[in-house]
Amino acid sequence: MSVLTKEEERKIPVTVLSGYLGAGKTTILNHVLNNREGLKVAVIVNDLSEVNIDAELVRDGGGLSRTDEKLVEMSNGCICCTLRDDLLQEVERLAREKRFDYILIESTGIGEPLPVAQTFTYVDEEQGIDLSQLTRLDCMVTVVDAYHFWQDFNTRETLRDRNQDAGEGDTRGVVHLLTDQVEFCDVLIINKCDMVSEDELEKLETALRGLQPRARIIRTSHGIVDPKDILNTHLFDFEEASRSAGWIQELQKDHHTPETEEYGISSFVYLRKIPFHPERLLRWLGSWPKEVVRSKGIMWVATRNSMAISFSQAGVSRQLSPAGLWVAALTAEEKRLYFGSEHDFPKSPDWDDEWGDRVTKLVMIGVGLDREKITRSLDEALLTEAEMRSNWRLFNDPLPKFQ
Numbered sequence: 001m002s003v004l005t006k007e008e009e010r011k012i013p014v015t016v017l018s019g020y021l022g023a024g025k026t027t028i029l030n031h032v033l034n035n036r037e038g039l040k041v042a043v044i045v046n047d048l049s050e051v052n053i054d055a056e057l058v059r060d061g062g063g064l065s066r067t068d069e070k071l072v073e074m075s076n077g078c079i080c081c082t083l084r085d086d087l088l089q090e091v092e093r094l095a096r097e098k099r100f101d102y103i104l105i106e107s108t109g110i111g112e113p114l115p116v117a118q119t120f121t122y123v124d125e126e127q128g129i130d131l132s133q134l135t136r137l138d139c140m141v142t143v144v145d146a147y148h149f150w151q152d153f154n155t156r157e158t159l160r161d162r163n164q165d166a167g168e169g170d171t172r173g174v175v176h177l178l179t180d181q182v183e184f185c186d187v188l189i190i191n192k193c194d195m196v197s198e199d200e201l202e203k204l205e206t207a208l209r210g211l212q213p214r215a216r217i218i219r220t221s222h223g224i225v226d227p228k229d230i231l232n233t234h235l236f237d238f239e240e241a242s243r244s245a246g247w248i249q250e251l252q253k254d255h256h257t258p259e260t261e262e263y264g265i266s267s268f269v270y271l272r273k274i275p276f277h278p279e280r281l282l283r284w285l286g287s288w289p290k291e292v293v294r295s296k297g298i299m300w301v302a303t304r305n306s307m308a309i310s311f312s313q314a315g316v317s318r319q320l321s322p323a324g325l326w327v328a329a330l331t332a333e334e335k336r337l338y339f340g341s342e343h344d345f346p347k348s349p350d351w352d353d354e355w356g357d358r359v360t361k362l363v364m365i366g367v368g369l370d371r372e373k374i375t376r377s378l379d380e381a382l383l384t385e386a387e388m389r390s391n392w393r394l395f396n397d398p399l400p401k402f403q
């Protein structure tokens with residue numbers, strides 16, 4: 001929590017509610033509006049469809065004063081992408097009116113919190129709007145549905161499969177959206193607690209703590225949250241929020257603590273400077289250890305010796321994608337082009353004389369992880385000493401081809 005200057009205090013605070021479809025955002029919003037203790041609130045409700053049902057629900061259930069307060073509907077798009085410019089303008093207008101004490105925003109269920117937060121922290125050169133001069137992003141809240149979470153987290157379905165996509169080109173998987181929402185927030189509300197047992201709640205909270213170690217976790221039923229927990233919290237800090245995901249925290253730890261037993265979660269970094277054999281790696285990915293809830297990092301695969309491969313797993317979903325060329329794979333001319341010098345380019349602390357920056361670095365987060373077993377099985381997918389000396393191009397590579 002930061003201490004605010006007088007100037008910061010004059011800016012209008014903003015809270016953003018995110019969370020997958022049906023998690024309970026509108027229910028929470030209405031509860032908070034009904035218990036706002038005299039605050040004059042402007043509400044922005046974003047809905048992907050043309051008919052803004054949530055706005056209707058807030059109009060009917062939020063008890064906003066028609067004269068002093070305001071409900072702005074932003075429909076037919078998502079404030080994190082297609083309606084981002086409209087959000088900028090709308091918030092600027094509301095802030096300049098100077099008649100509200102607070103702005104509360106309900107994002108669409110398929111919205112990602114990070115781009116919304118960026119809208120408040122970066123100057124928009126094109127429109128000449130700098131929201132950070134007028135507003136103070138106070139709190140990013142993510143709402144999770146305790147009853148449906150595992151079902152959504154363990155599905156391979158995309159938003160498109162569920163007819164919930166934001167349009168052409170939206171190929172996001174449901175679990176990756178959920179993960180993005182959980183990994184970027186200050187307060188995590190586990191709602192619909194009335195629908196699950198205490199045991200299930202413990203398990204869910206433990207896993208969420210692994211994905212998001214920094215956020216305050218609050219359990220609610222029917223959205224009954226103390227407004228103080230999400231209004232004027234002074235919790236938001238862009239840098240901290242950007243680094244708050246469990247996998248980033250684990251990567252940034254100076255000294256590794258193997259078992260973070262506080263919440264029954266453990267995490268570790270698998271680090272090797274030997275490449276994977278593509279066939280054995282694929283086999284390993286196919287027999288994924290169930291207890292790993294989240295994993296992320298980069299991989300060095302022998303048959304793709306110039307290209308780092310980015311890896312992201314959440315629930316049952318696993319994605320491999322190109323992460324760019326290894327610096328060590330660049331020609332002298334490319335190094336001059338990118339870094340201005342053939343010899344003077346950034347070298348990681350664990351730069352290897354023979355292999356340069358090539359490395360596999362994977363963060364594993366899970367509940368009841370058997371670190372030794374996972375490490376041993378991953379090691380079996382690395383090249384053997386004999387394979388290291390052979391021609392790597394001859395290995396069969398069944399991994400997905402990238403464009």
Ligand SMILES: Nc1nc2c(ncn2[C@@H]2O[C@H](COP(=O)(O)OP(=O)(O)OP(=O)(O)O)[C@@H](O)[C@H]2O)c(=O)[nH]1
Nearest residue numbers: 020021022023024025026027109191192221222223
């Ligand atoms: N049993 C139970 N039902 C809840 C709870 N919170 C919300 N609901 C119900 O869940 C449904 C969805 O709640 P909303 O508040 O509309 O969820 P939302 O996140 O705003 O949904 P979208 O706007 O579609 O993304 C509604 O029928 C609510 O009445 C809860 O804690 N327990």
